[in-house]
Amino acid sequence: MAIAPFLAELERLREDASSALRDAGDEAALESARVEFLGARSGRLKAIQKLLGGLAPSDRPAGGRHFNDAKAAITDLLAAARERLAGQGGSAVDAIDVTLPGDPVRLGHLHPITRTIRQVQEIMSRLGFESVDGPEVEDQWHNFEALAIGPEHPARDPLDNFYLAVARGADPLLLRSQTSTVQIRVMEKRRPPLRIVSLGRVYRPDTADATHYPMFHQVEGLLVERGTTMAHLKSTLRFLASSFLGGDGNVRIRPSFFPFTEPSVEVDMEWGGRWIEMGGAGMVDPAVLEAVGYDPDEVSGFAFGLGVERIAARRYGVADIRDFYRNDVRFLQQF
Numbered sequence: 570m571a572i573a574p575f576l577a578e579l580e581r582l583r584e585d586a587s588s589a590l591r592d593a594g595d596e597a598a599l600e601s602a603r604v605e606f607l608g609a610r611s612g613r614l615k616a617i618q619k620l621l622g623g624l625a626p627s628d629r630p631a632g633g634r635h636f637n638d639a640k641a642a643i644t645d646l647l648a649a650a651r652e653r654l655a656g657q658g659g660s661a662v663d664a665i666d667v668t669l670p671g672d673p674v675r676l677g678h679l680h681p682i683t684r685t686i687r688q689v690q691e692i693m694s695r696l697g698f699e700s701v702d703g704p705e706v707e708d709q710w711h712n713f714e715a716l717a718i719g720p721e722h723p724a725r726d727p728l729d730n731f732y733l734a735v736a737r738g739a740d741p742l743l744l745r746s747q748t749s750t751v752q753i754r755v756m757e758k759r760r761p762p763l764r765i766v767s768l769g770r771v772y773r774p775d776t777a778d779a780t781h782y783p784m785f786h787q788v789e790g791l792l793v794e795r796g797t798t799m800a801h802l803k804s805t806l807r808f809l810a811s812s813f814l815g816g817d818g819n820v821r822i823r824p825s826f827f828p829f830t831e832p833s834v835e836v837d838m839e840w841g842g843r844w845i846e847m848g849g850a851g852m853v854d855p856a857v858l859e860a861v862g863y864d865p866d867e868v869s870g871f872a873f874g875l876g877v878e879r880i881a882a883r884r885y886g887v888a889d890i891r892d893f894y895r896n897d898v899r900f901l902q903q904f
């Protein structure tokens with residue numbers, strides 16, 4: 570056999586192998602191409618190798634070299650095709666089972682306390698109460714003095730407050746123990762008429778138990794207008810109770826004492842046939858109005874301060890307020 574037809578044969582084989590391996594779309598096609606071209610017994614390369622012996626002896630070295638080149642090239646093409654298929658993870662249609670259910674997207678939601686705060690803000694806004702904020706780190710004036718809680722008052726006891734170790738001499742800062750501070754902050758800046766509500770954190774060094782926590786939230790309401798009476802206070806509390814808790818919104822007030830209200834009352838709300846204590850309230854003491862530059866002969870006002878955890882616990886049937894702060898998703902998911 571002459572060298573020229575031998576080389577032509579080799580070249581055709583190389584082209585056929587190249588296109589077969591390039592087109593192989595899956596493992597089976599690849600394997601059948603491998604057997605066709607590189608098969609040890611009846612592969613086409615093997616068949617050509619047999620032709621080598623029929624070449625003239627002087628042509629054999631060149632023929633052998635071309636044969637080896639072709640074999641190496643086809644082997645490389647096979648390896649490349651294997652890699653390509655592996656990279657695809659086989660055929661795309663086989664690899665992805667489109668009938669499998671998807672991974673559910675887990676959406677969180679607002680914490681029950683945050684939700685309660687927003688609901689109370691919304692309810693109070695219907696009566697024209699504007700939501701305002703105040704600082705959680707307070708001075709003695711706003712937490713005590715302007716609220717007529719004098720230096721000797723037991724509420725100022727270091728054991729009942731979180732005083733901060735900041736050098737301010739006789740006037741140490743503290744974490745506010747009540748949101749009534751916001752009454753003062755707003756009245757100092759604005760003139761009556763005034764309707765504000767402020768919901769936020771307060772701090773008291775109480776031992777945590779089912780009904781106490783060293784940090785909790787209060788809702789503070791304040792209204793100062795001409796001719797305000799206890800009747801306005803009670804209707805406002807009733808509106809809040811019935812809107813938030815549902816039902817008749819029965820509210821009971823009992824005589825009490827706060828240095829910054831006169832008269833002062835405890836506020837109970839009816840829930841499930843029982844009276845639950847929700848906080849304190851009263852008519853703003855004329856001394857407080859004077860301390861912020863209002864004329865008590867011109868305007869009068871009422872204020873109330875209720876425990877947010879208490880009303881949230883009632884509404885959602887939570888027996889232990891510590892559950893609000895454990896961050897146990899099994900608890901939080903229920904809301």
Ligand code: PHE
Pocket residue numbers: 746747748749827830848849850851872873874875
């Ligand atoms: N600040 C009082 C408390 O924390 C509650 C209160 C608010 C009482 C407003 C009267 C008026 O106990």
